[in-house]
Amino acid sequence: MRRRGEPDRIEAPRLRRKPEAPESLNAAVERAKQRTSKRDTALPLGLERDKNGALVLDNDGDAVWAWPFDGDTPDDWPDWSFMFVDAFGTRNSAVASTFTDHLLDLCGTQWDDGAKKWVPNDGELQLMLAVVRSHKPRDEAQAALAAQVAATYIITMRVGKRVAQSPHDTRMISAYARLLQASAAIAEVARPGRKKPARQSIKVVRESHIHHHQHLHAAAGGSEENENRGHANVGVRKTIEAPRAGRSPVPRQDKGGDVVPIPLRSR
Numbered sequence: 001m002r003r004r005g006e007p008d009r010i011e012a013p014r015l016r017r018k019p020e021a022p023e024s025l026n027a028a029v030e031r032a033k034q035r036t037s038k039r040d041t042a043l044p045l046g047l048e049r050d051k052n053g054a055l056v057l058d059n060d061g062d063a064v065w066a067w068p069f070d071g072d073t074p075d076d077w078p079d080w081s082f083m084f085v086d087a088f089g090t091r092n093s094a095v096a097s098t099f100t101d102h103l104l105d106l107c108g109t110q111w112d113d114g115a116k117k118w119v120p121n122d123g124e125l126q127l128m129l130a131v132v133r134s135h136k137p138r139d140e141a142q143a144a145l146a147a148q149v150a151a152t153y154i155i156t157m158r159v160g161k162r163v164a165q166s167p168h169d170t171r172m173i174s175a176y177a178r179l180l181q182a183s184a185a186i187a188e189v190a191r192p193g194r195k196k197p198a199r200q201s202i203k204v205v206r207e208s209h210i211h212h213h214q215h216l217h218a219a220a221g222g223s224e225e226n227e228n229r230g231h232a233n234v235g236v237r238k239t240i241e242a243p244r245a246g247r248s249p250v251p252r253q254d255k256g257g258d259v260v261p262i263p264l265r266s267r
Helices: 023-038 079-086 093-106 122-134 140-165 170-189
Strands: 109-112 117-120
Touching: 079 093, 093 122, 093 140, 117 122, 122 140, 140 170
Parallel strands: none
Antiparallel strands: 109 117
């Protein structure tokens, strides 16, 4: 029995044999492999390390970011540099390097045991470079919008972590909501393949409908002239009552030929 004030005890998980993956999951994995193999390769810039895995530092003691594979040519422009400048929609290496420096400023830090210092987070830089390259910018202006999308994503995730840690901080929640709105607006403008909104024109047409109503009030035995008379020519509508059974109507001297109803009492 747990005593008052004593922390809850968590039992160690029991090892059990994992079941085999269902056939439907294996088919989904195969489809994912095919789609992944067709995707474009991201820009694999990373921290430069020597053969022993130690971090390479420049003269100022900063980490060096470079192409992580062999195959550099002695030319001023190695082959991978074209992939680097193309990711930012430019042909100027200085512009691409400046973009990368700005993204590095947003990266978090991680401790490197070999260099005994804090270095930028390699994974966050890879993520932001992949986001920029996925927009396929055609020029530097579009690359700037793509970089803003990557930057707002990193900042939004960090602020979201603070909100999760302090769910009652209303100021932080309000700032997080505004940041989400700004991030969505930037992402909509910089969306790859975005088309200009179609212009719509509304034409209002007024239609006039003329309805001609004709009411005929002809009595039995009436003249043809009265039967063809419209509602506009009749001043007062007259009620026509059929003669009652066993009684004959008494006509009167009326051009309209209307029938005079007979009362029920005896004549």
